[in-house]
Amino acid sequence: MPSVLSLADVSRSPRKSGWLDSIIKGDCVAALEALPDQSVDVIFADPPYNLQLGGMLTRPDQSQVDAVDDEWDQFASFEAYDAFTRAWLLACRRVLKPSGTIWVIGSYHNIFRVGATLQDLNFWILNDVIWRKANPMPNFKGRRFQNAHETMIWATRDPKAKGYTFNYDAMKAANDDVQMRSDWLFPICNGGERLKDADGKKVHPTQKPEALLARILMASSKPGDVVLDPFFGSGTTGAVAKRLGRHFVGIEREQAYIDAARERIDAVEQLGSGMLSVMTGKKAEPRVAFNTLIESGLIAPGTVLTDERRRYSAIVRADGTLAAGNDVGSIHRVGARVQGYDACNGWTFWHYADGATLKPIDALRTIVRAGMAGIE
Amino acid sequence: MPSVLSLADVSRSPRKSGWLDSIIKGDCVAALEALPDQSVDVIFADPPYNLQLGGMLTRPDQSQVDAVDDEWDQFASFEAYDAFTRAWLLACRRVLKPSGTIWVIGSYHNIFRVGATLQDLNFWILNDVIWRKANPMPNFKGRRFQNAHETMIWATRDPKAKGYTFNYDAMKAANDDVQMRSDWLFPICNGGERLKDADGKKVHPTQKPEALLARILMASSKPGDVVLDPFFGSGTTGAVAKRLGRHFVGIEREQAYIDAARERIDAVEQLGSGMLSVMTGKKAEPRVAFNTLIESGLIAPGTVLTDERRRYSAIVRADGTLAAGNDVGSIHRVGARVQGYDACNGWTFWHYADGATLKPIDALRTIVRAGMAGIE
DNA sequence: TATTTTCTTGAATCTCAAT
DNA sequence: TATTGAGATTCAAGAAAAT
16 A cells, blocks of 8 residues: 655655655645655646635536535635745746656636746646546536536646657557547546545545546656656546556645545556557547538528428528527427427438438538548 | 728727727727727637747747746746736727627637736636637647647626626527537638638638637627627638628738738628527526416416426415415425425426326416517 | 436536616 | 526436336
């Protein structure tokens, strides 16, 4: 089982490597300052997002959303958050090898401040990478777009940094022999992977999926590298690092998280050396909005669509809806209503005139998908 | 053809609307200051990304600068970029209506600074939206992930801003009846849409696809709204705004871009008004009091209403209230109380017997609304 | 036991008009 | 400006319950 060290343990002999594969209990900055200079290859940091939530949020079925309202996510102001960010990034900077890289994940609440601070501190951004969530929480009030992604920033310690690890060929091979893009599709952490306590409640409110960490470590580290996570939480970084044959160091304040992480990591077995190239993201057929056909010029607003036998017709509107008389709605809704049905697949029901013949609008969707080939 | 105004033209009579559907030639901030307060519904801004252009960041070639100067330059340069960002965002803030929203697009080179500045200036971020490029430029050196997206930030002028436009129902209907996500897939602008000069060279280095602007304007504006683009470039915003029946104002310094944009916008035809109306949901429907159902004889006092599964029941009273035992109140209050909830939509919760089946009283409201159609 | 239906839940800055 | 009340609002997965 990974050992848990106090700050005193680490400070007593920082040059030794006793802190490898262990969890340091304590404040993030203080613990970082106890580690030796230039000793870490990769940092993955999932800092507090500084969410600013109003009151309670209820779902349409009147159940309550279990929000992230933990004390550790509360900051008095942007200035306070910026000062915190600066402090832990500076401490990270010192322990990072000159060829090391850092990943930071966040949402629009904090990621812009983190990114600007990284630049201010002379880190050099290599990419921003988007984690597209396959199954994000919906927007319940219908006043915004569904918040369906998070942003990760990948940066070197210095602008001129040479020799950082990027396993380009492995990434390409894992991505059907095309370059790995900056947008990744993964499900959120749920099901058996999600750590639960004895009462069945989630141990940590923001546990990250192992698949995400696996891609990060496969892309930007080598076996035997040292991976540091200054906000260790439930220990996803440690679990994946151990499985992939990397050393880890975690820093965490909360004893409950430390206990869960220790047990979790202890149960992980390292993969054999030949097994490491198989982790890729889930592929899915891209969802194509009807809107996309209009936006990409394949079908013009005002076009008249009919069914295969020209019994019903409807007009395409610029907002991506159809209008059949007073009936306005999605291609599926309007298709159902003109026929008096409850449901209808608008993609196969509605046709457009291509010369003298009618073709289903699904044919246009195929064209769009062809243009997206290889994108996921 | 859209008119081109000098700063003097606009300053002479800023309160008049002569600046609508025109391009103002001049510096971004100076031109913004010539426009009246609170006159714009939506701003789309595509500020300079490339910190090397505009003389703000002297990093043409990392290898030519030594480390010390480099660091100093970089700090100074980020400060200059931040000051520039602050200036144009503040000027935008003044011309934006209280219910207006702003979109800013950028890449990792600048978007973190823009986002942090937006927050510092008290804008309120609604979403960050990812433009996933269907056909991004490959990464040539194989030292990073393929940079396959750009980031857009959508924000209101103030944290508590109410009444901003978001055409939720149209977006959802256009997206196969599931809510629109924060990651959008579009091809980059090339082919026939890409403006070329007489030599076949592209007119503008970062011309945005019209499809992207179409979705932005369909989502966050109404026909007749005023759309401002302070970095007008080749005029994509103006072309799409005109096509979709929105007014536009563009600000641009370079005469070559202005000439190209004028010609381009002049060739655009506005879509017919029938194509432009935005699909709205229940929120936009006229309010109908439950009382009205009783007054119009659709439901009689004394009628027993139940929920869908007949677990709860209540009696309709002549004054338009419901009674469930001692509980008397609106359809919503009583619906909430019988279930032990804080809130409830009585229209969809309560059902009446229509023969052997139960129907929601919302069906009766629909009848009333149909009868009101055309009266208003 | 196998299949279908219902329930639960996830980093969320989540209403608006009338008074 | 703060309060009140009408009434609008969710997608995908996995687990649990029902058939």
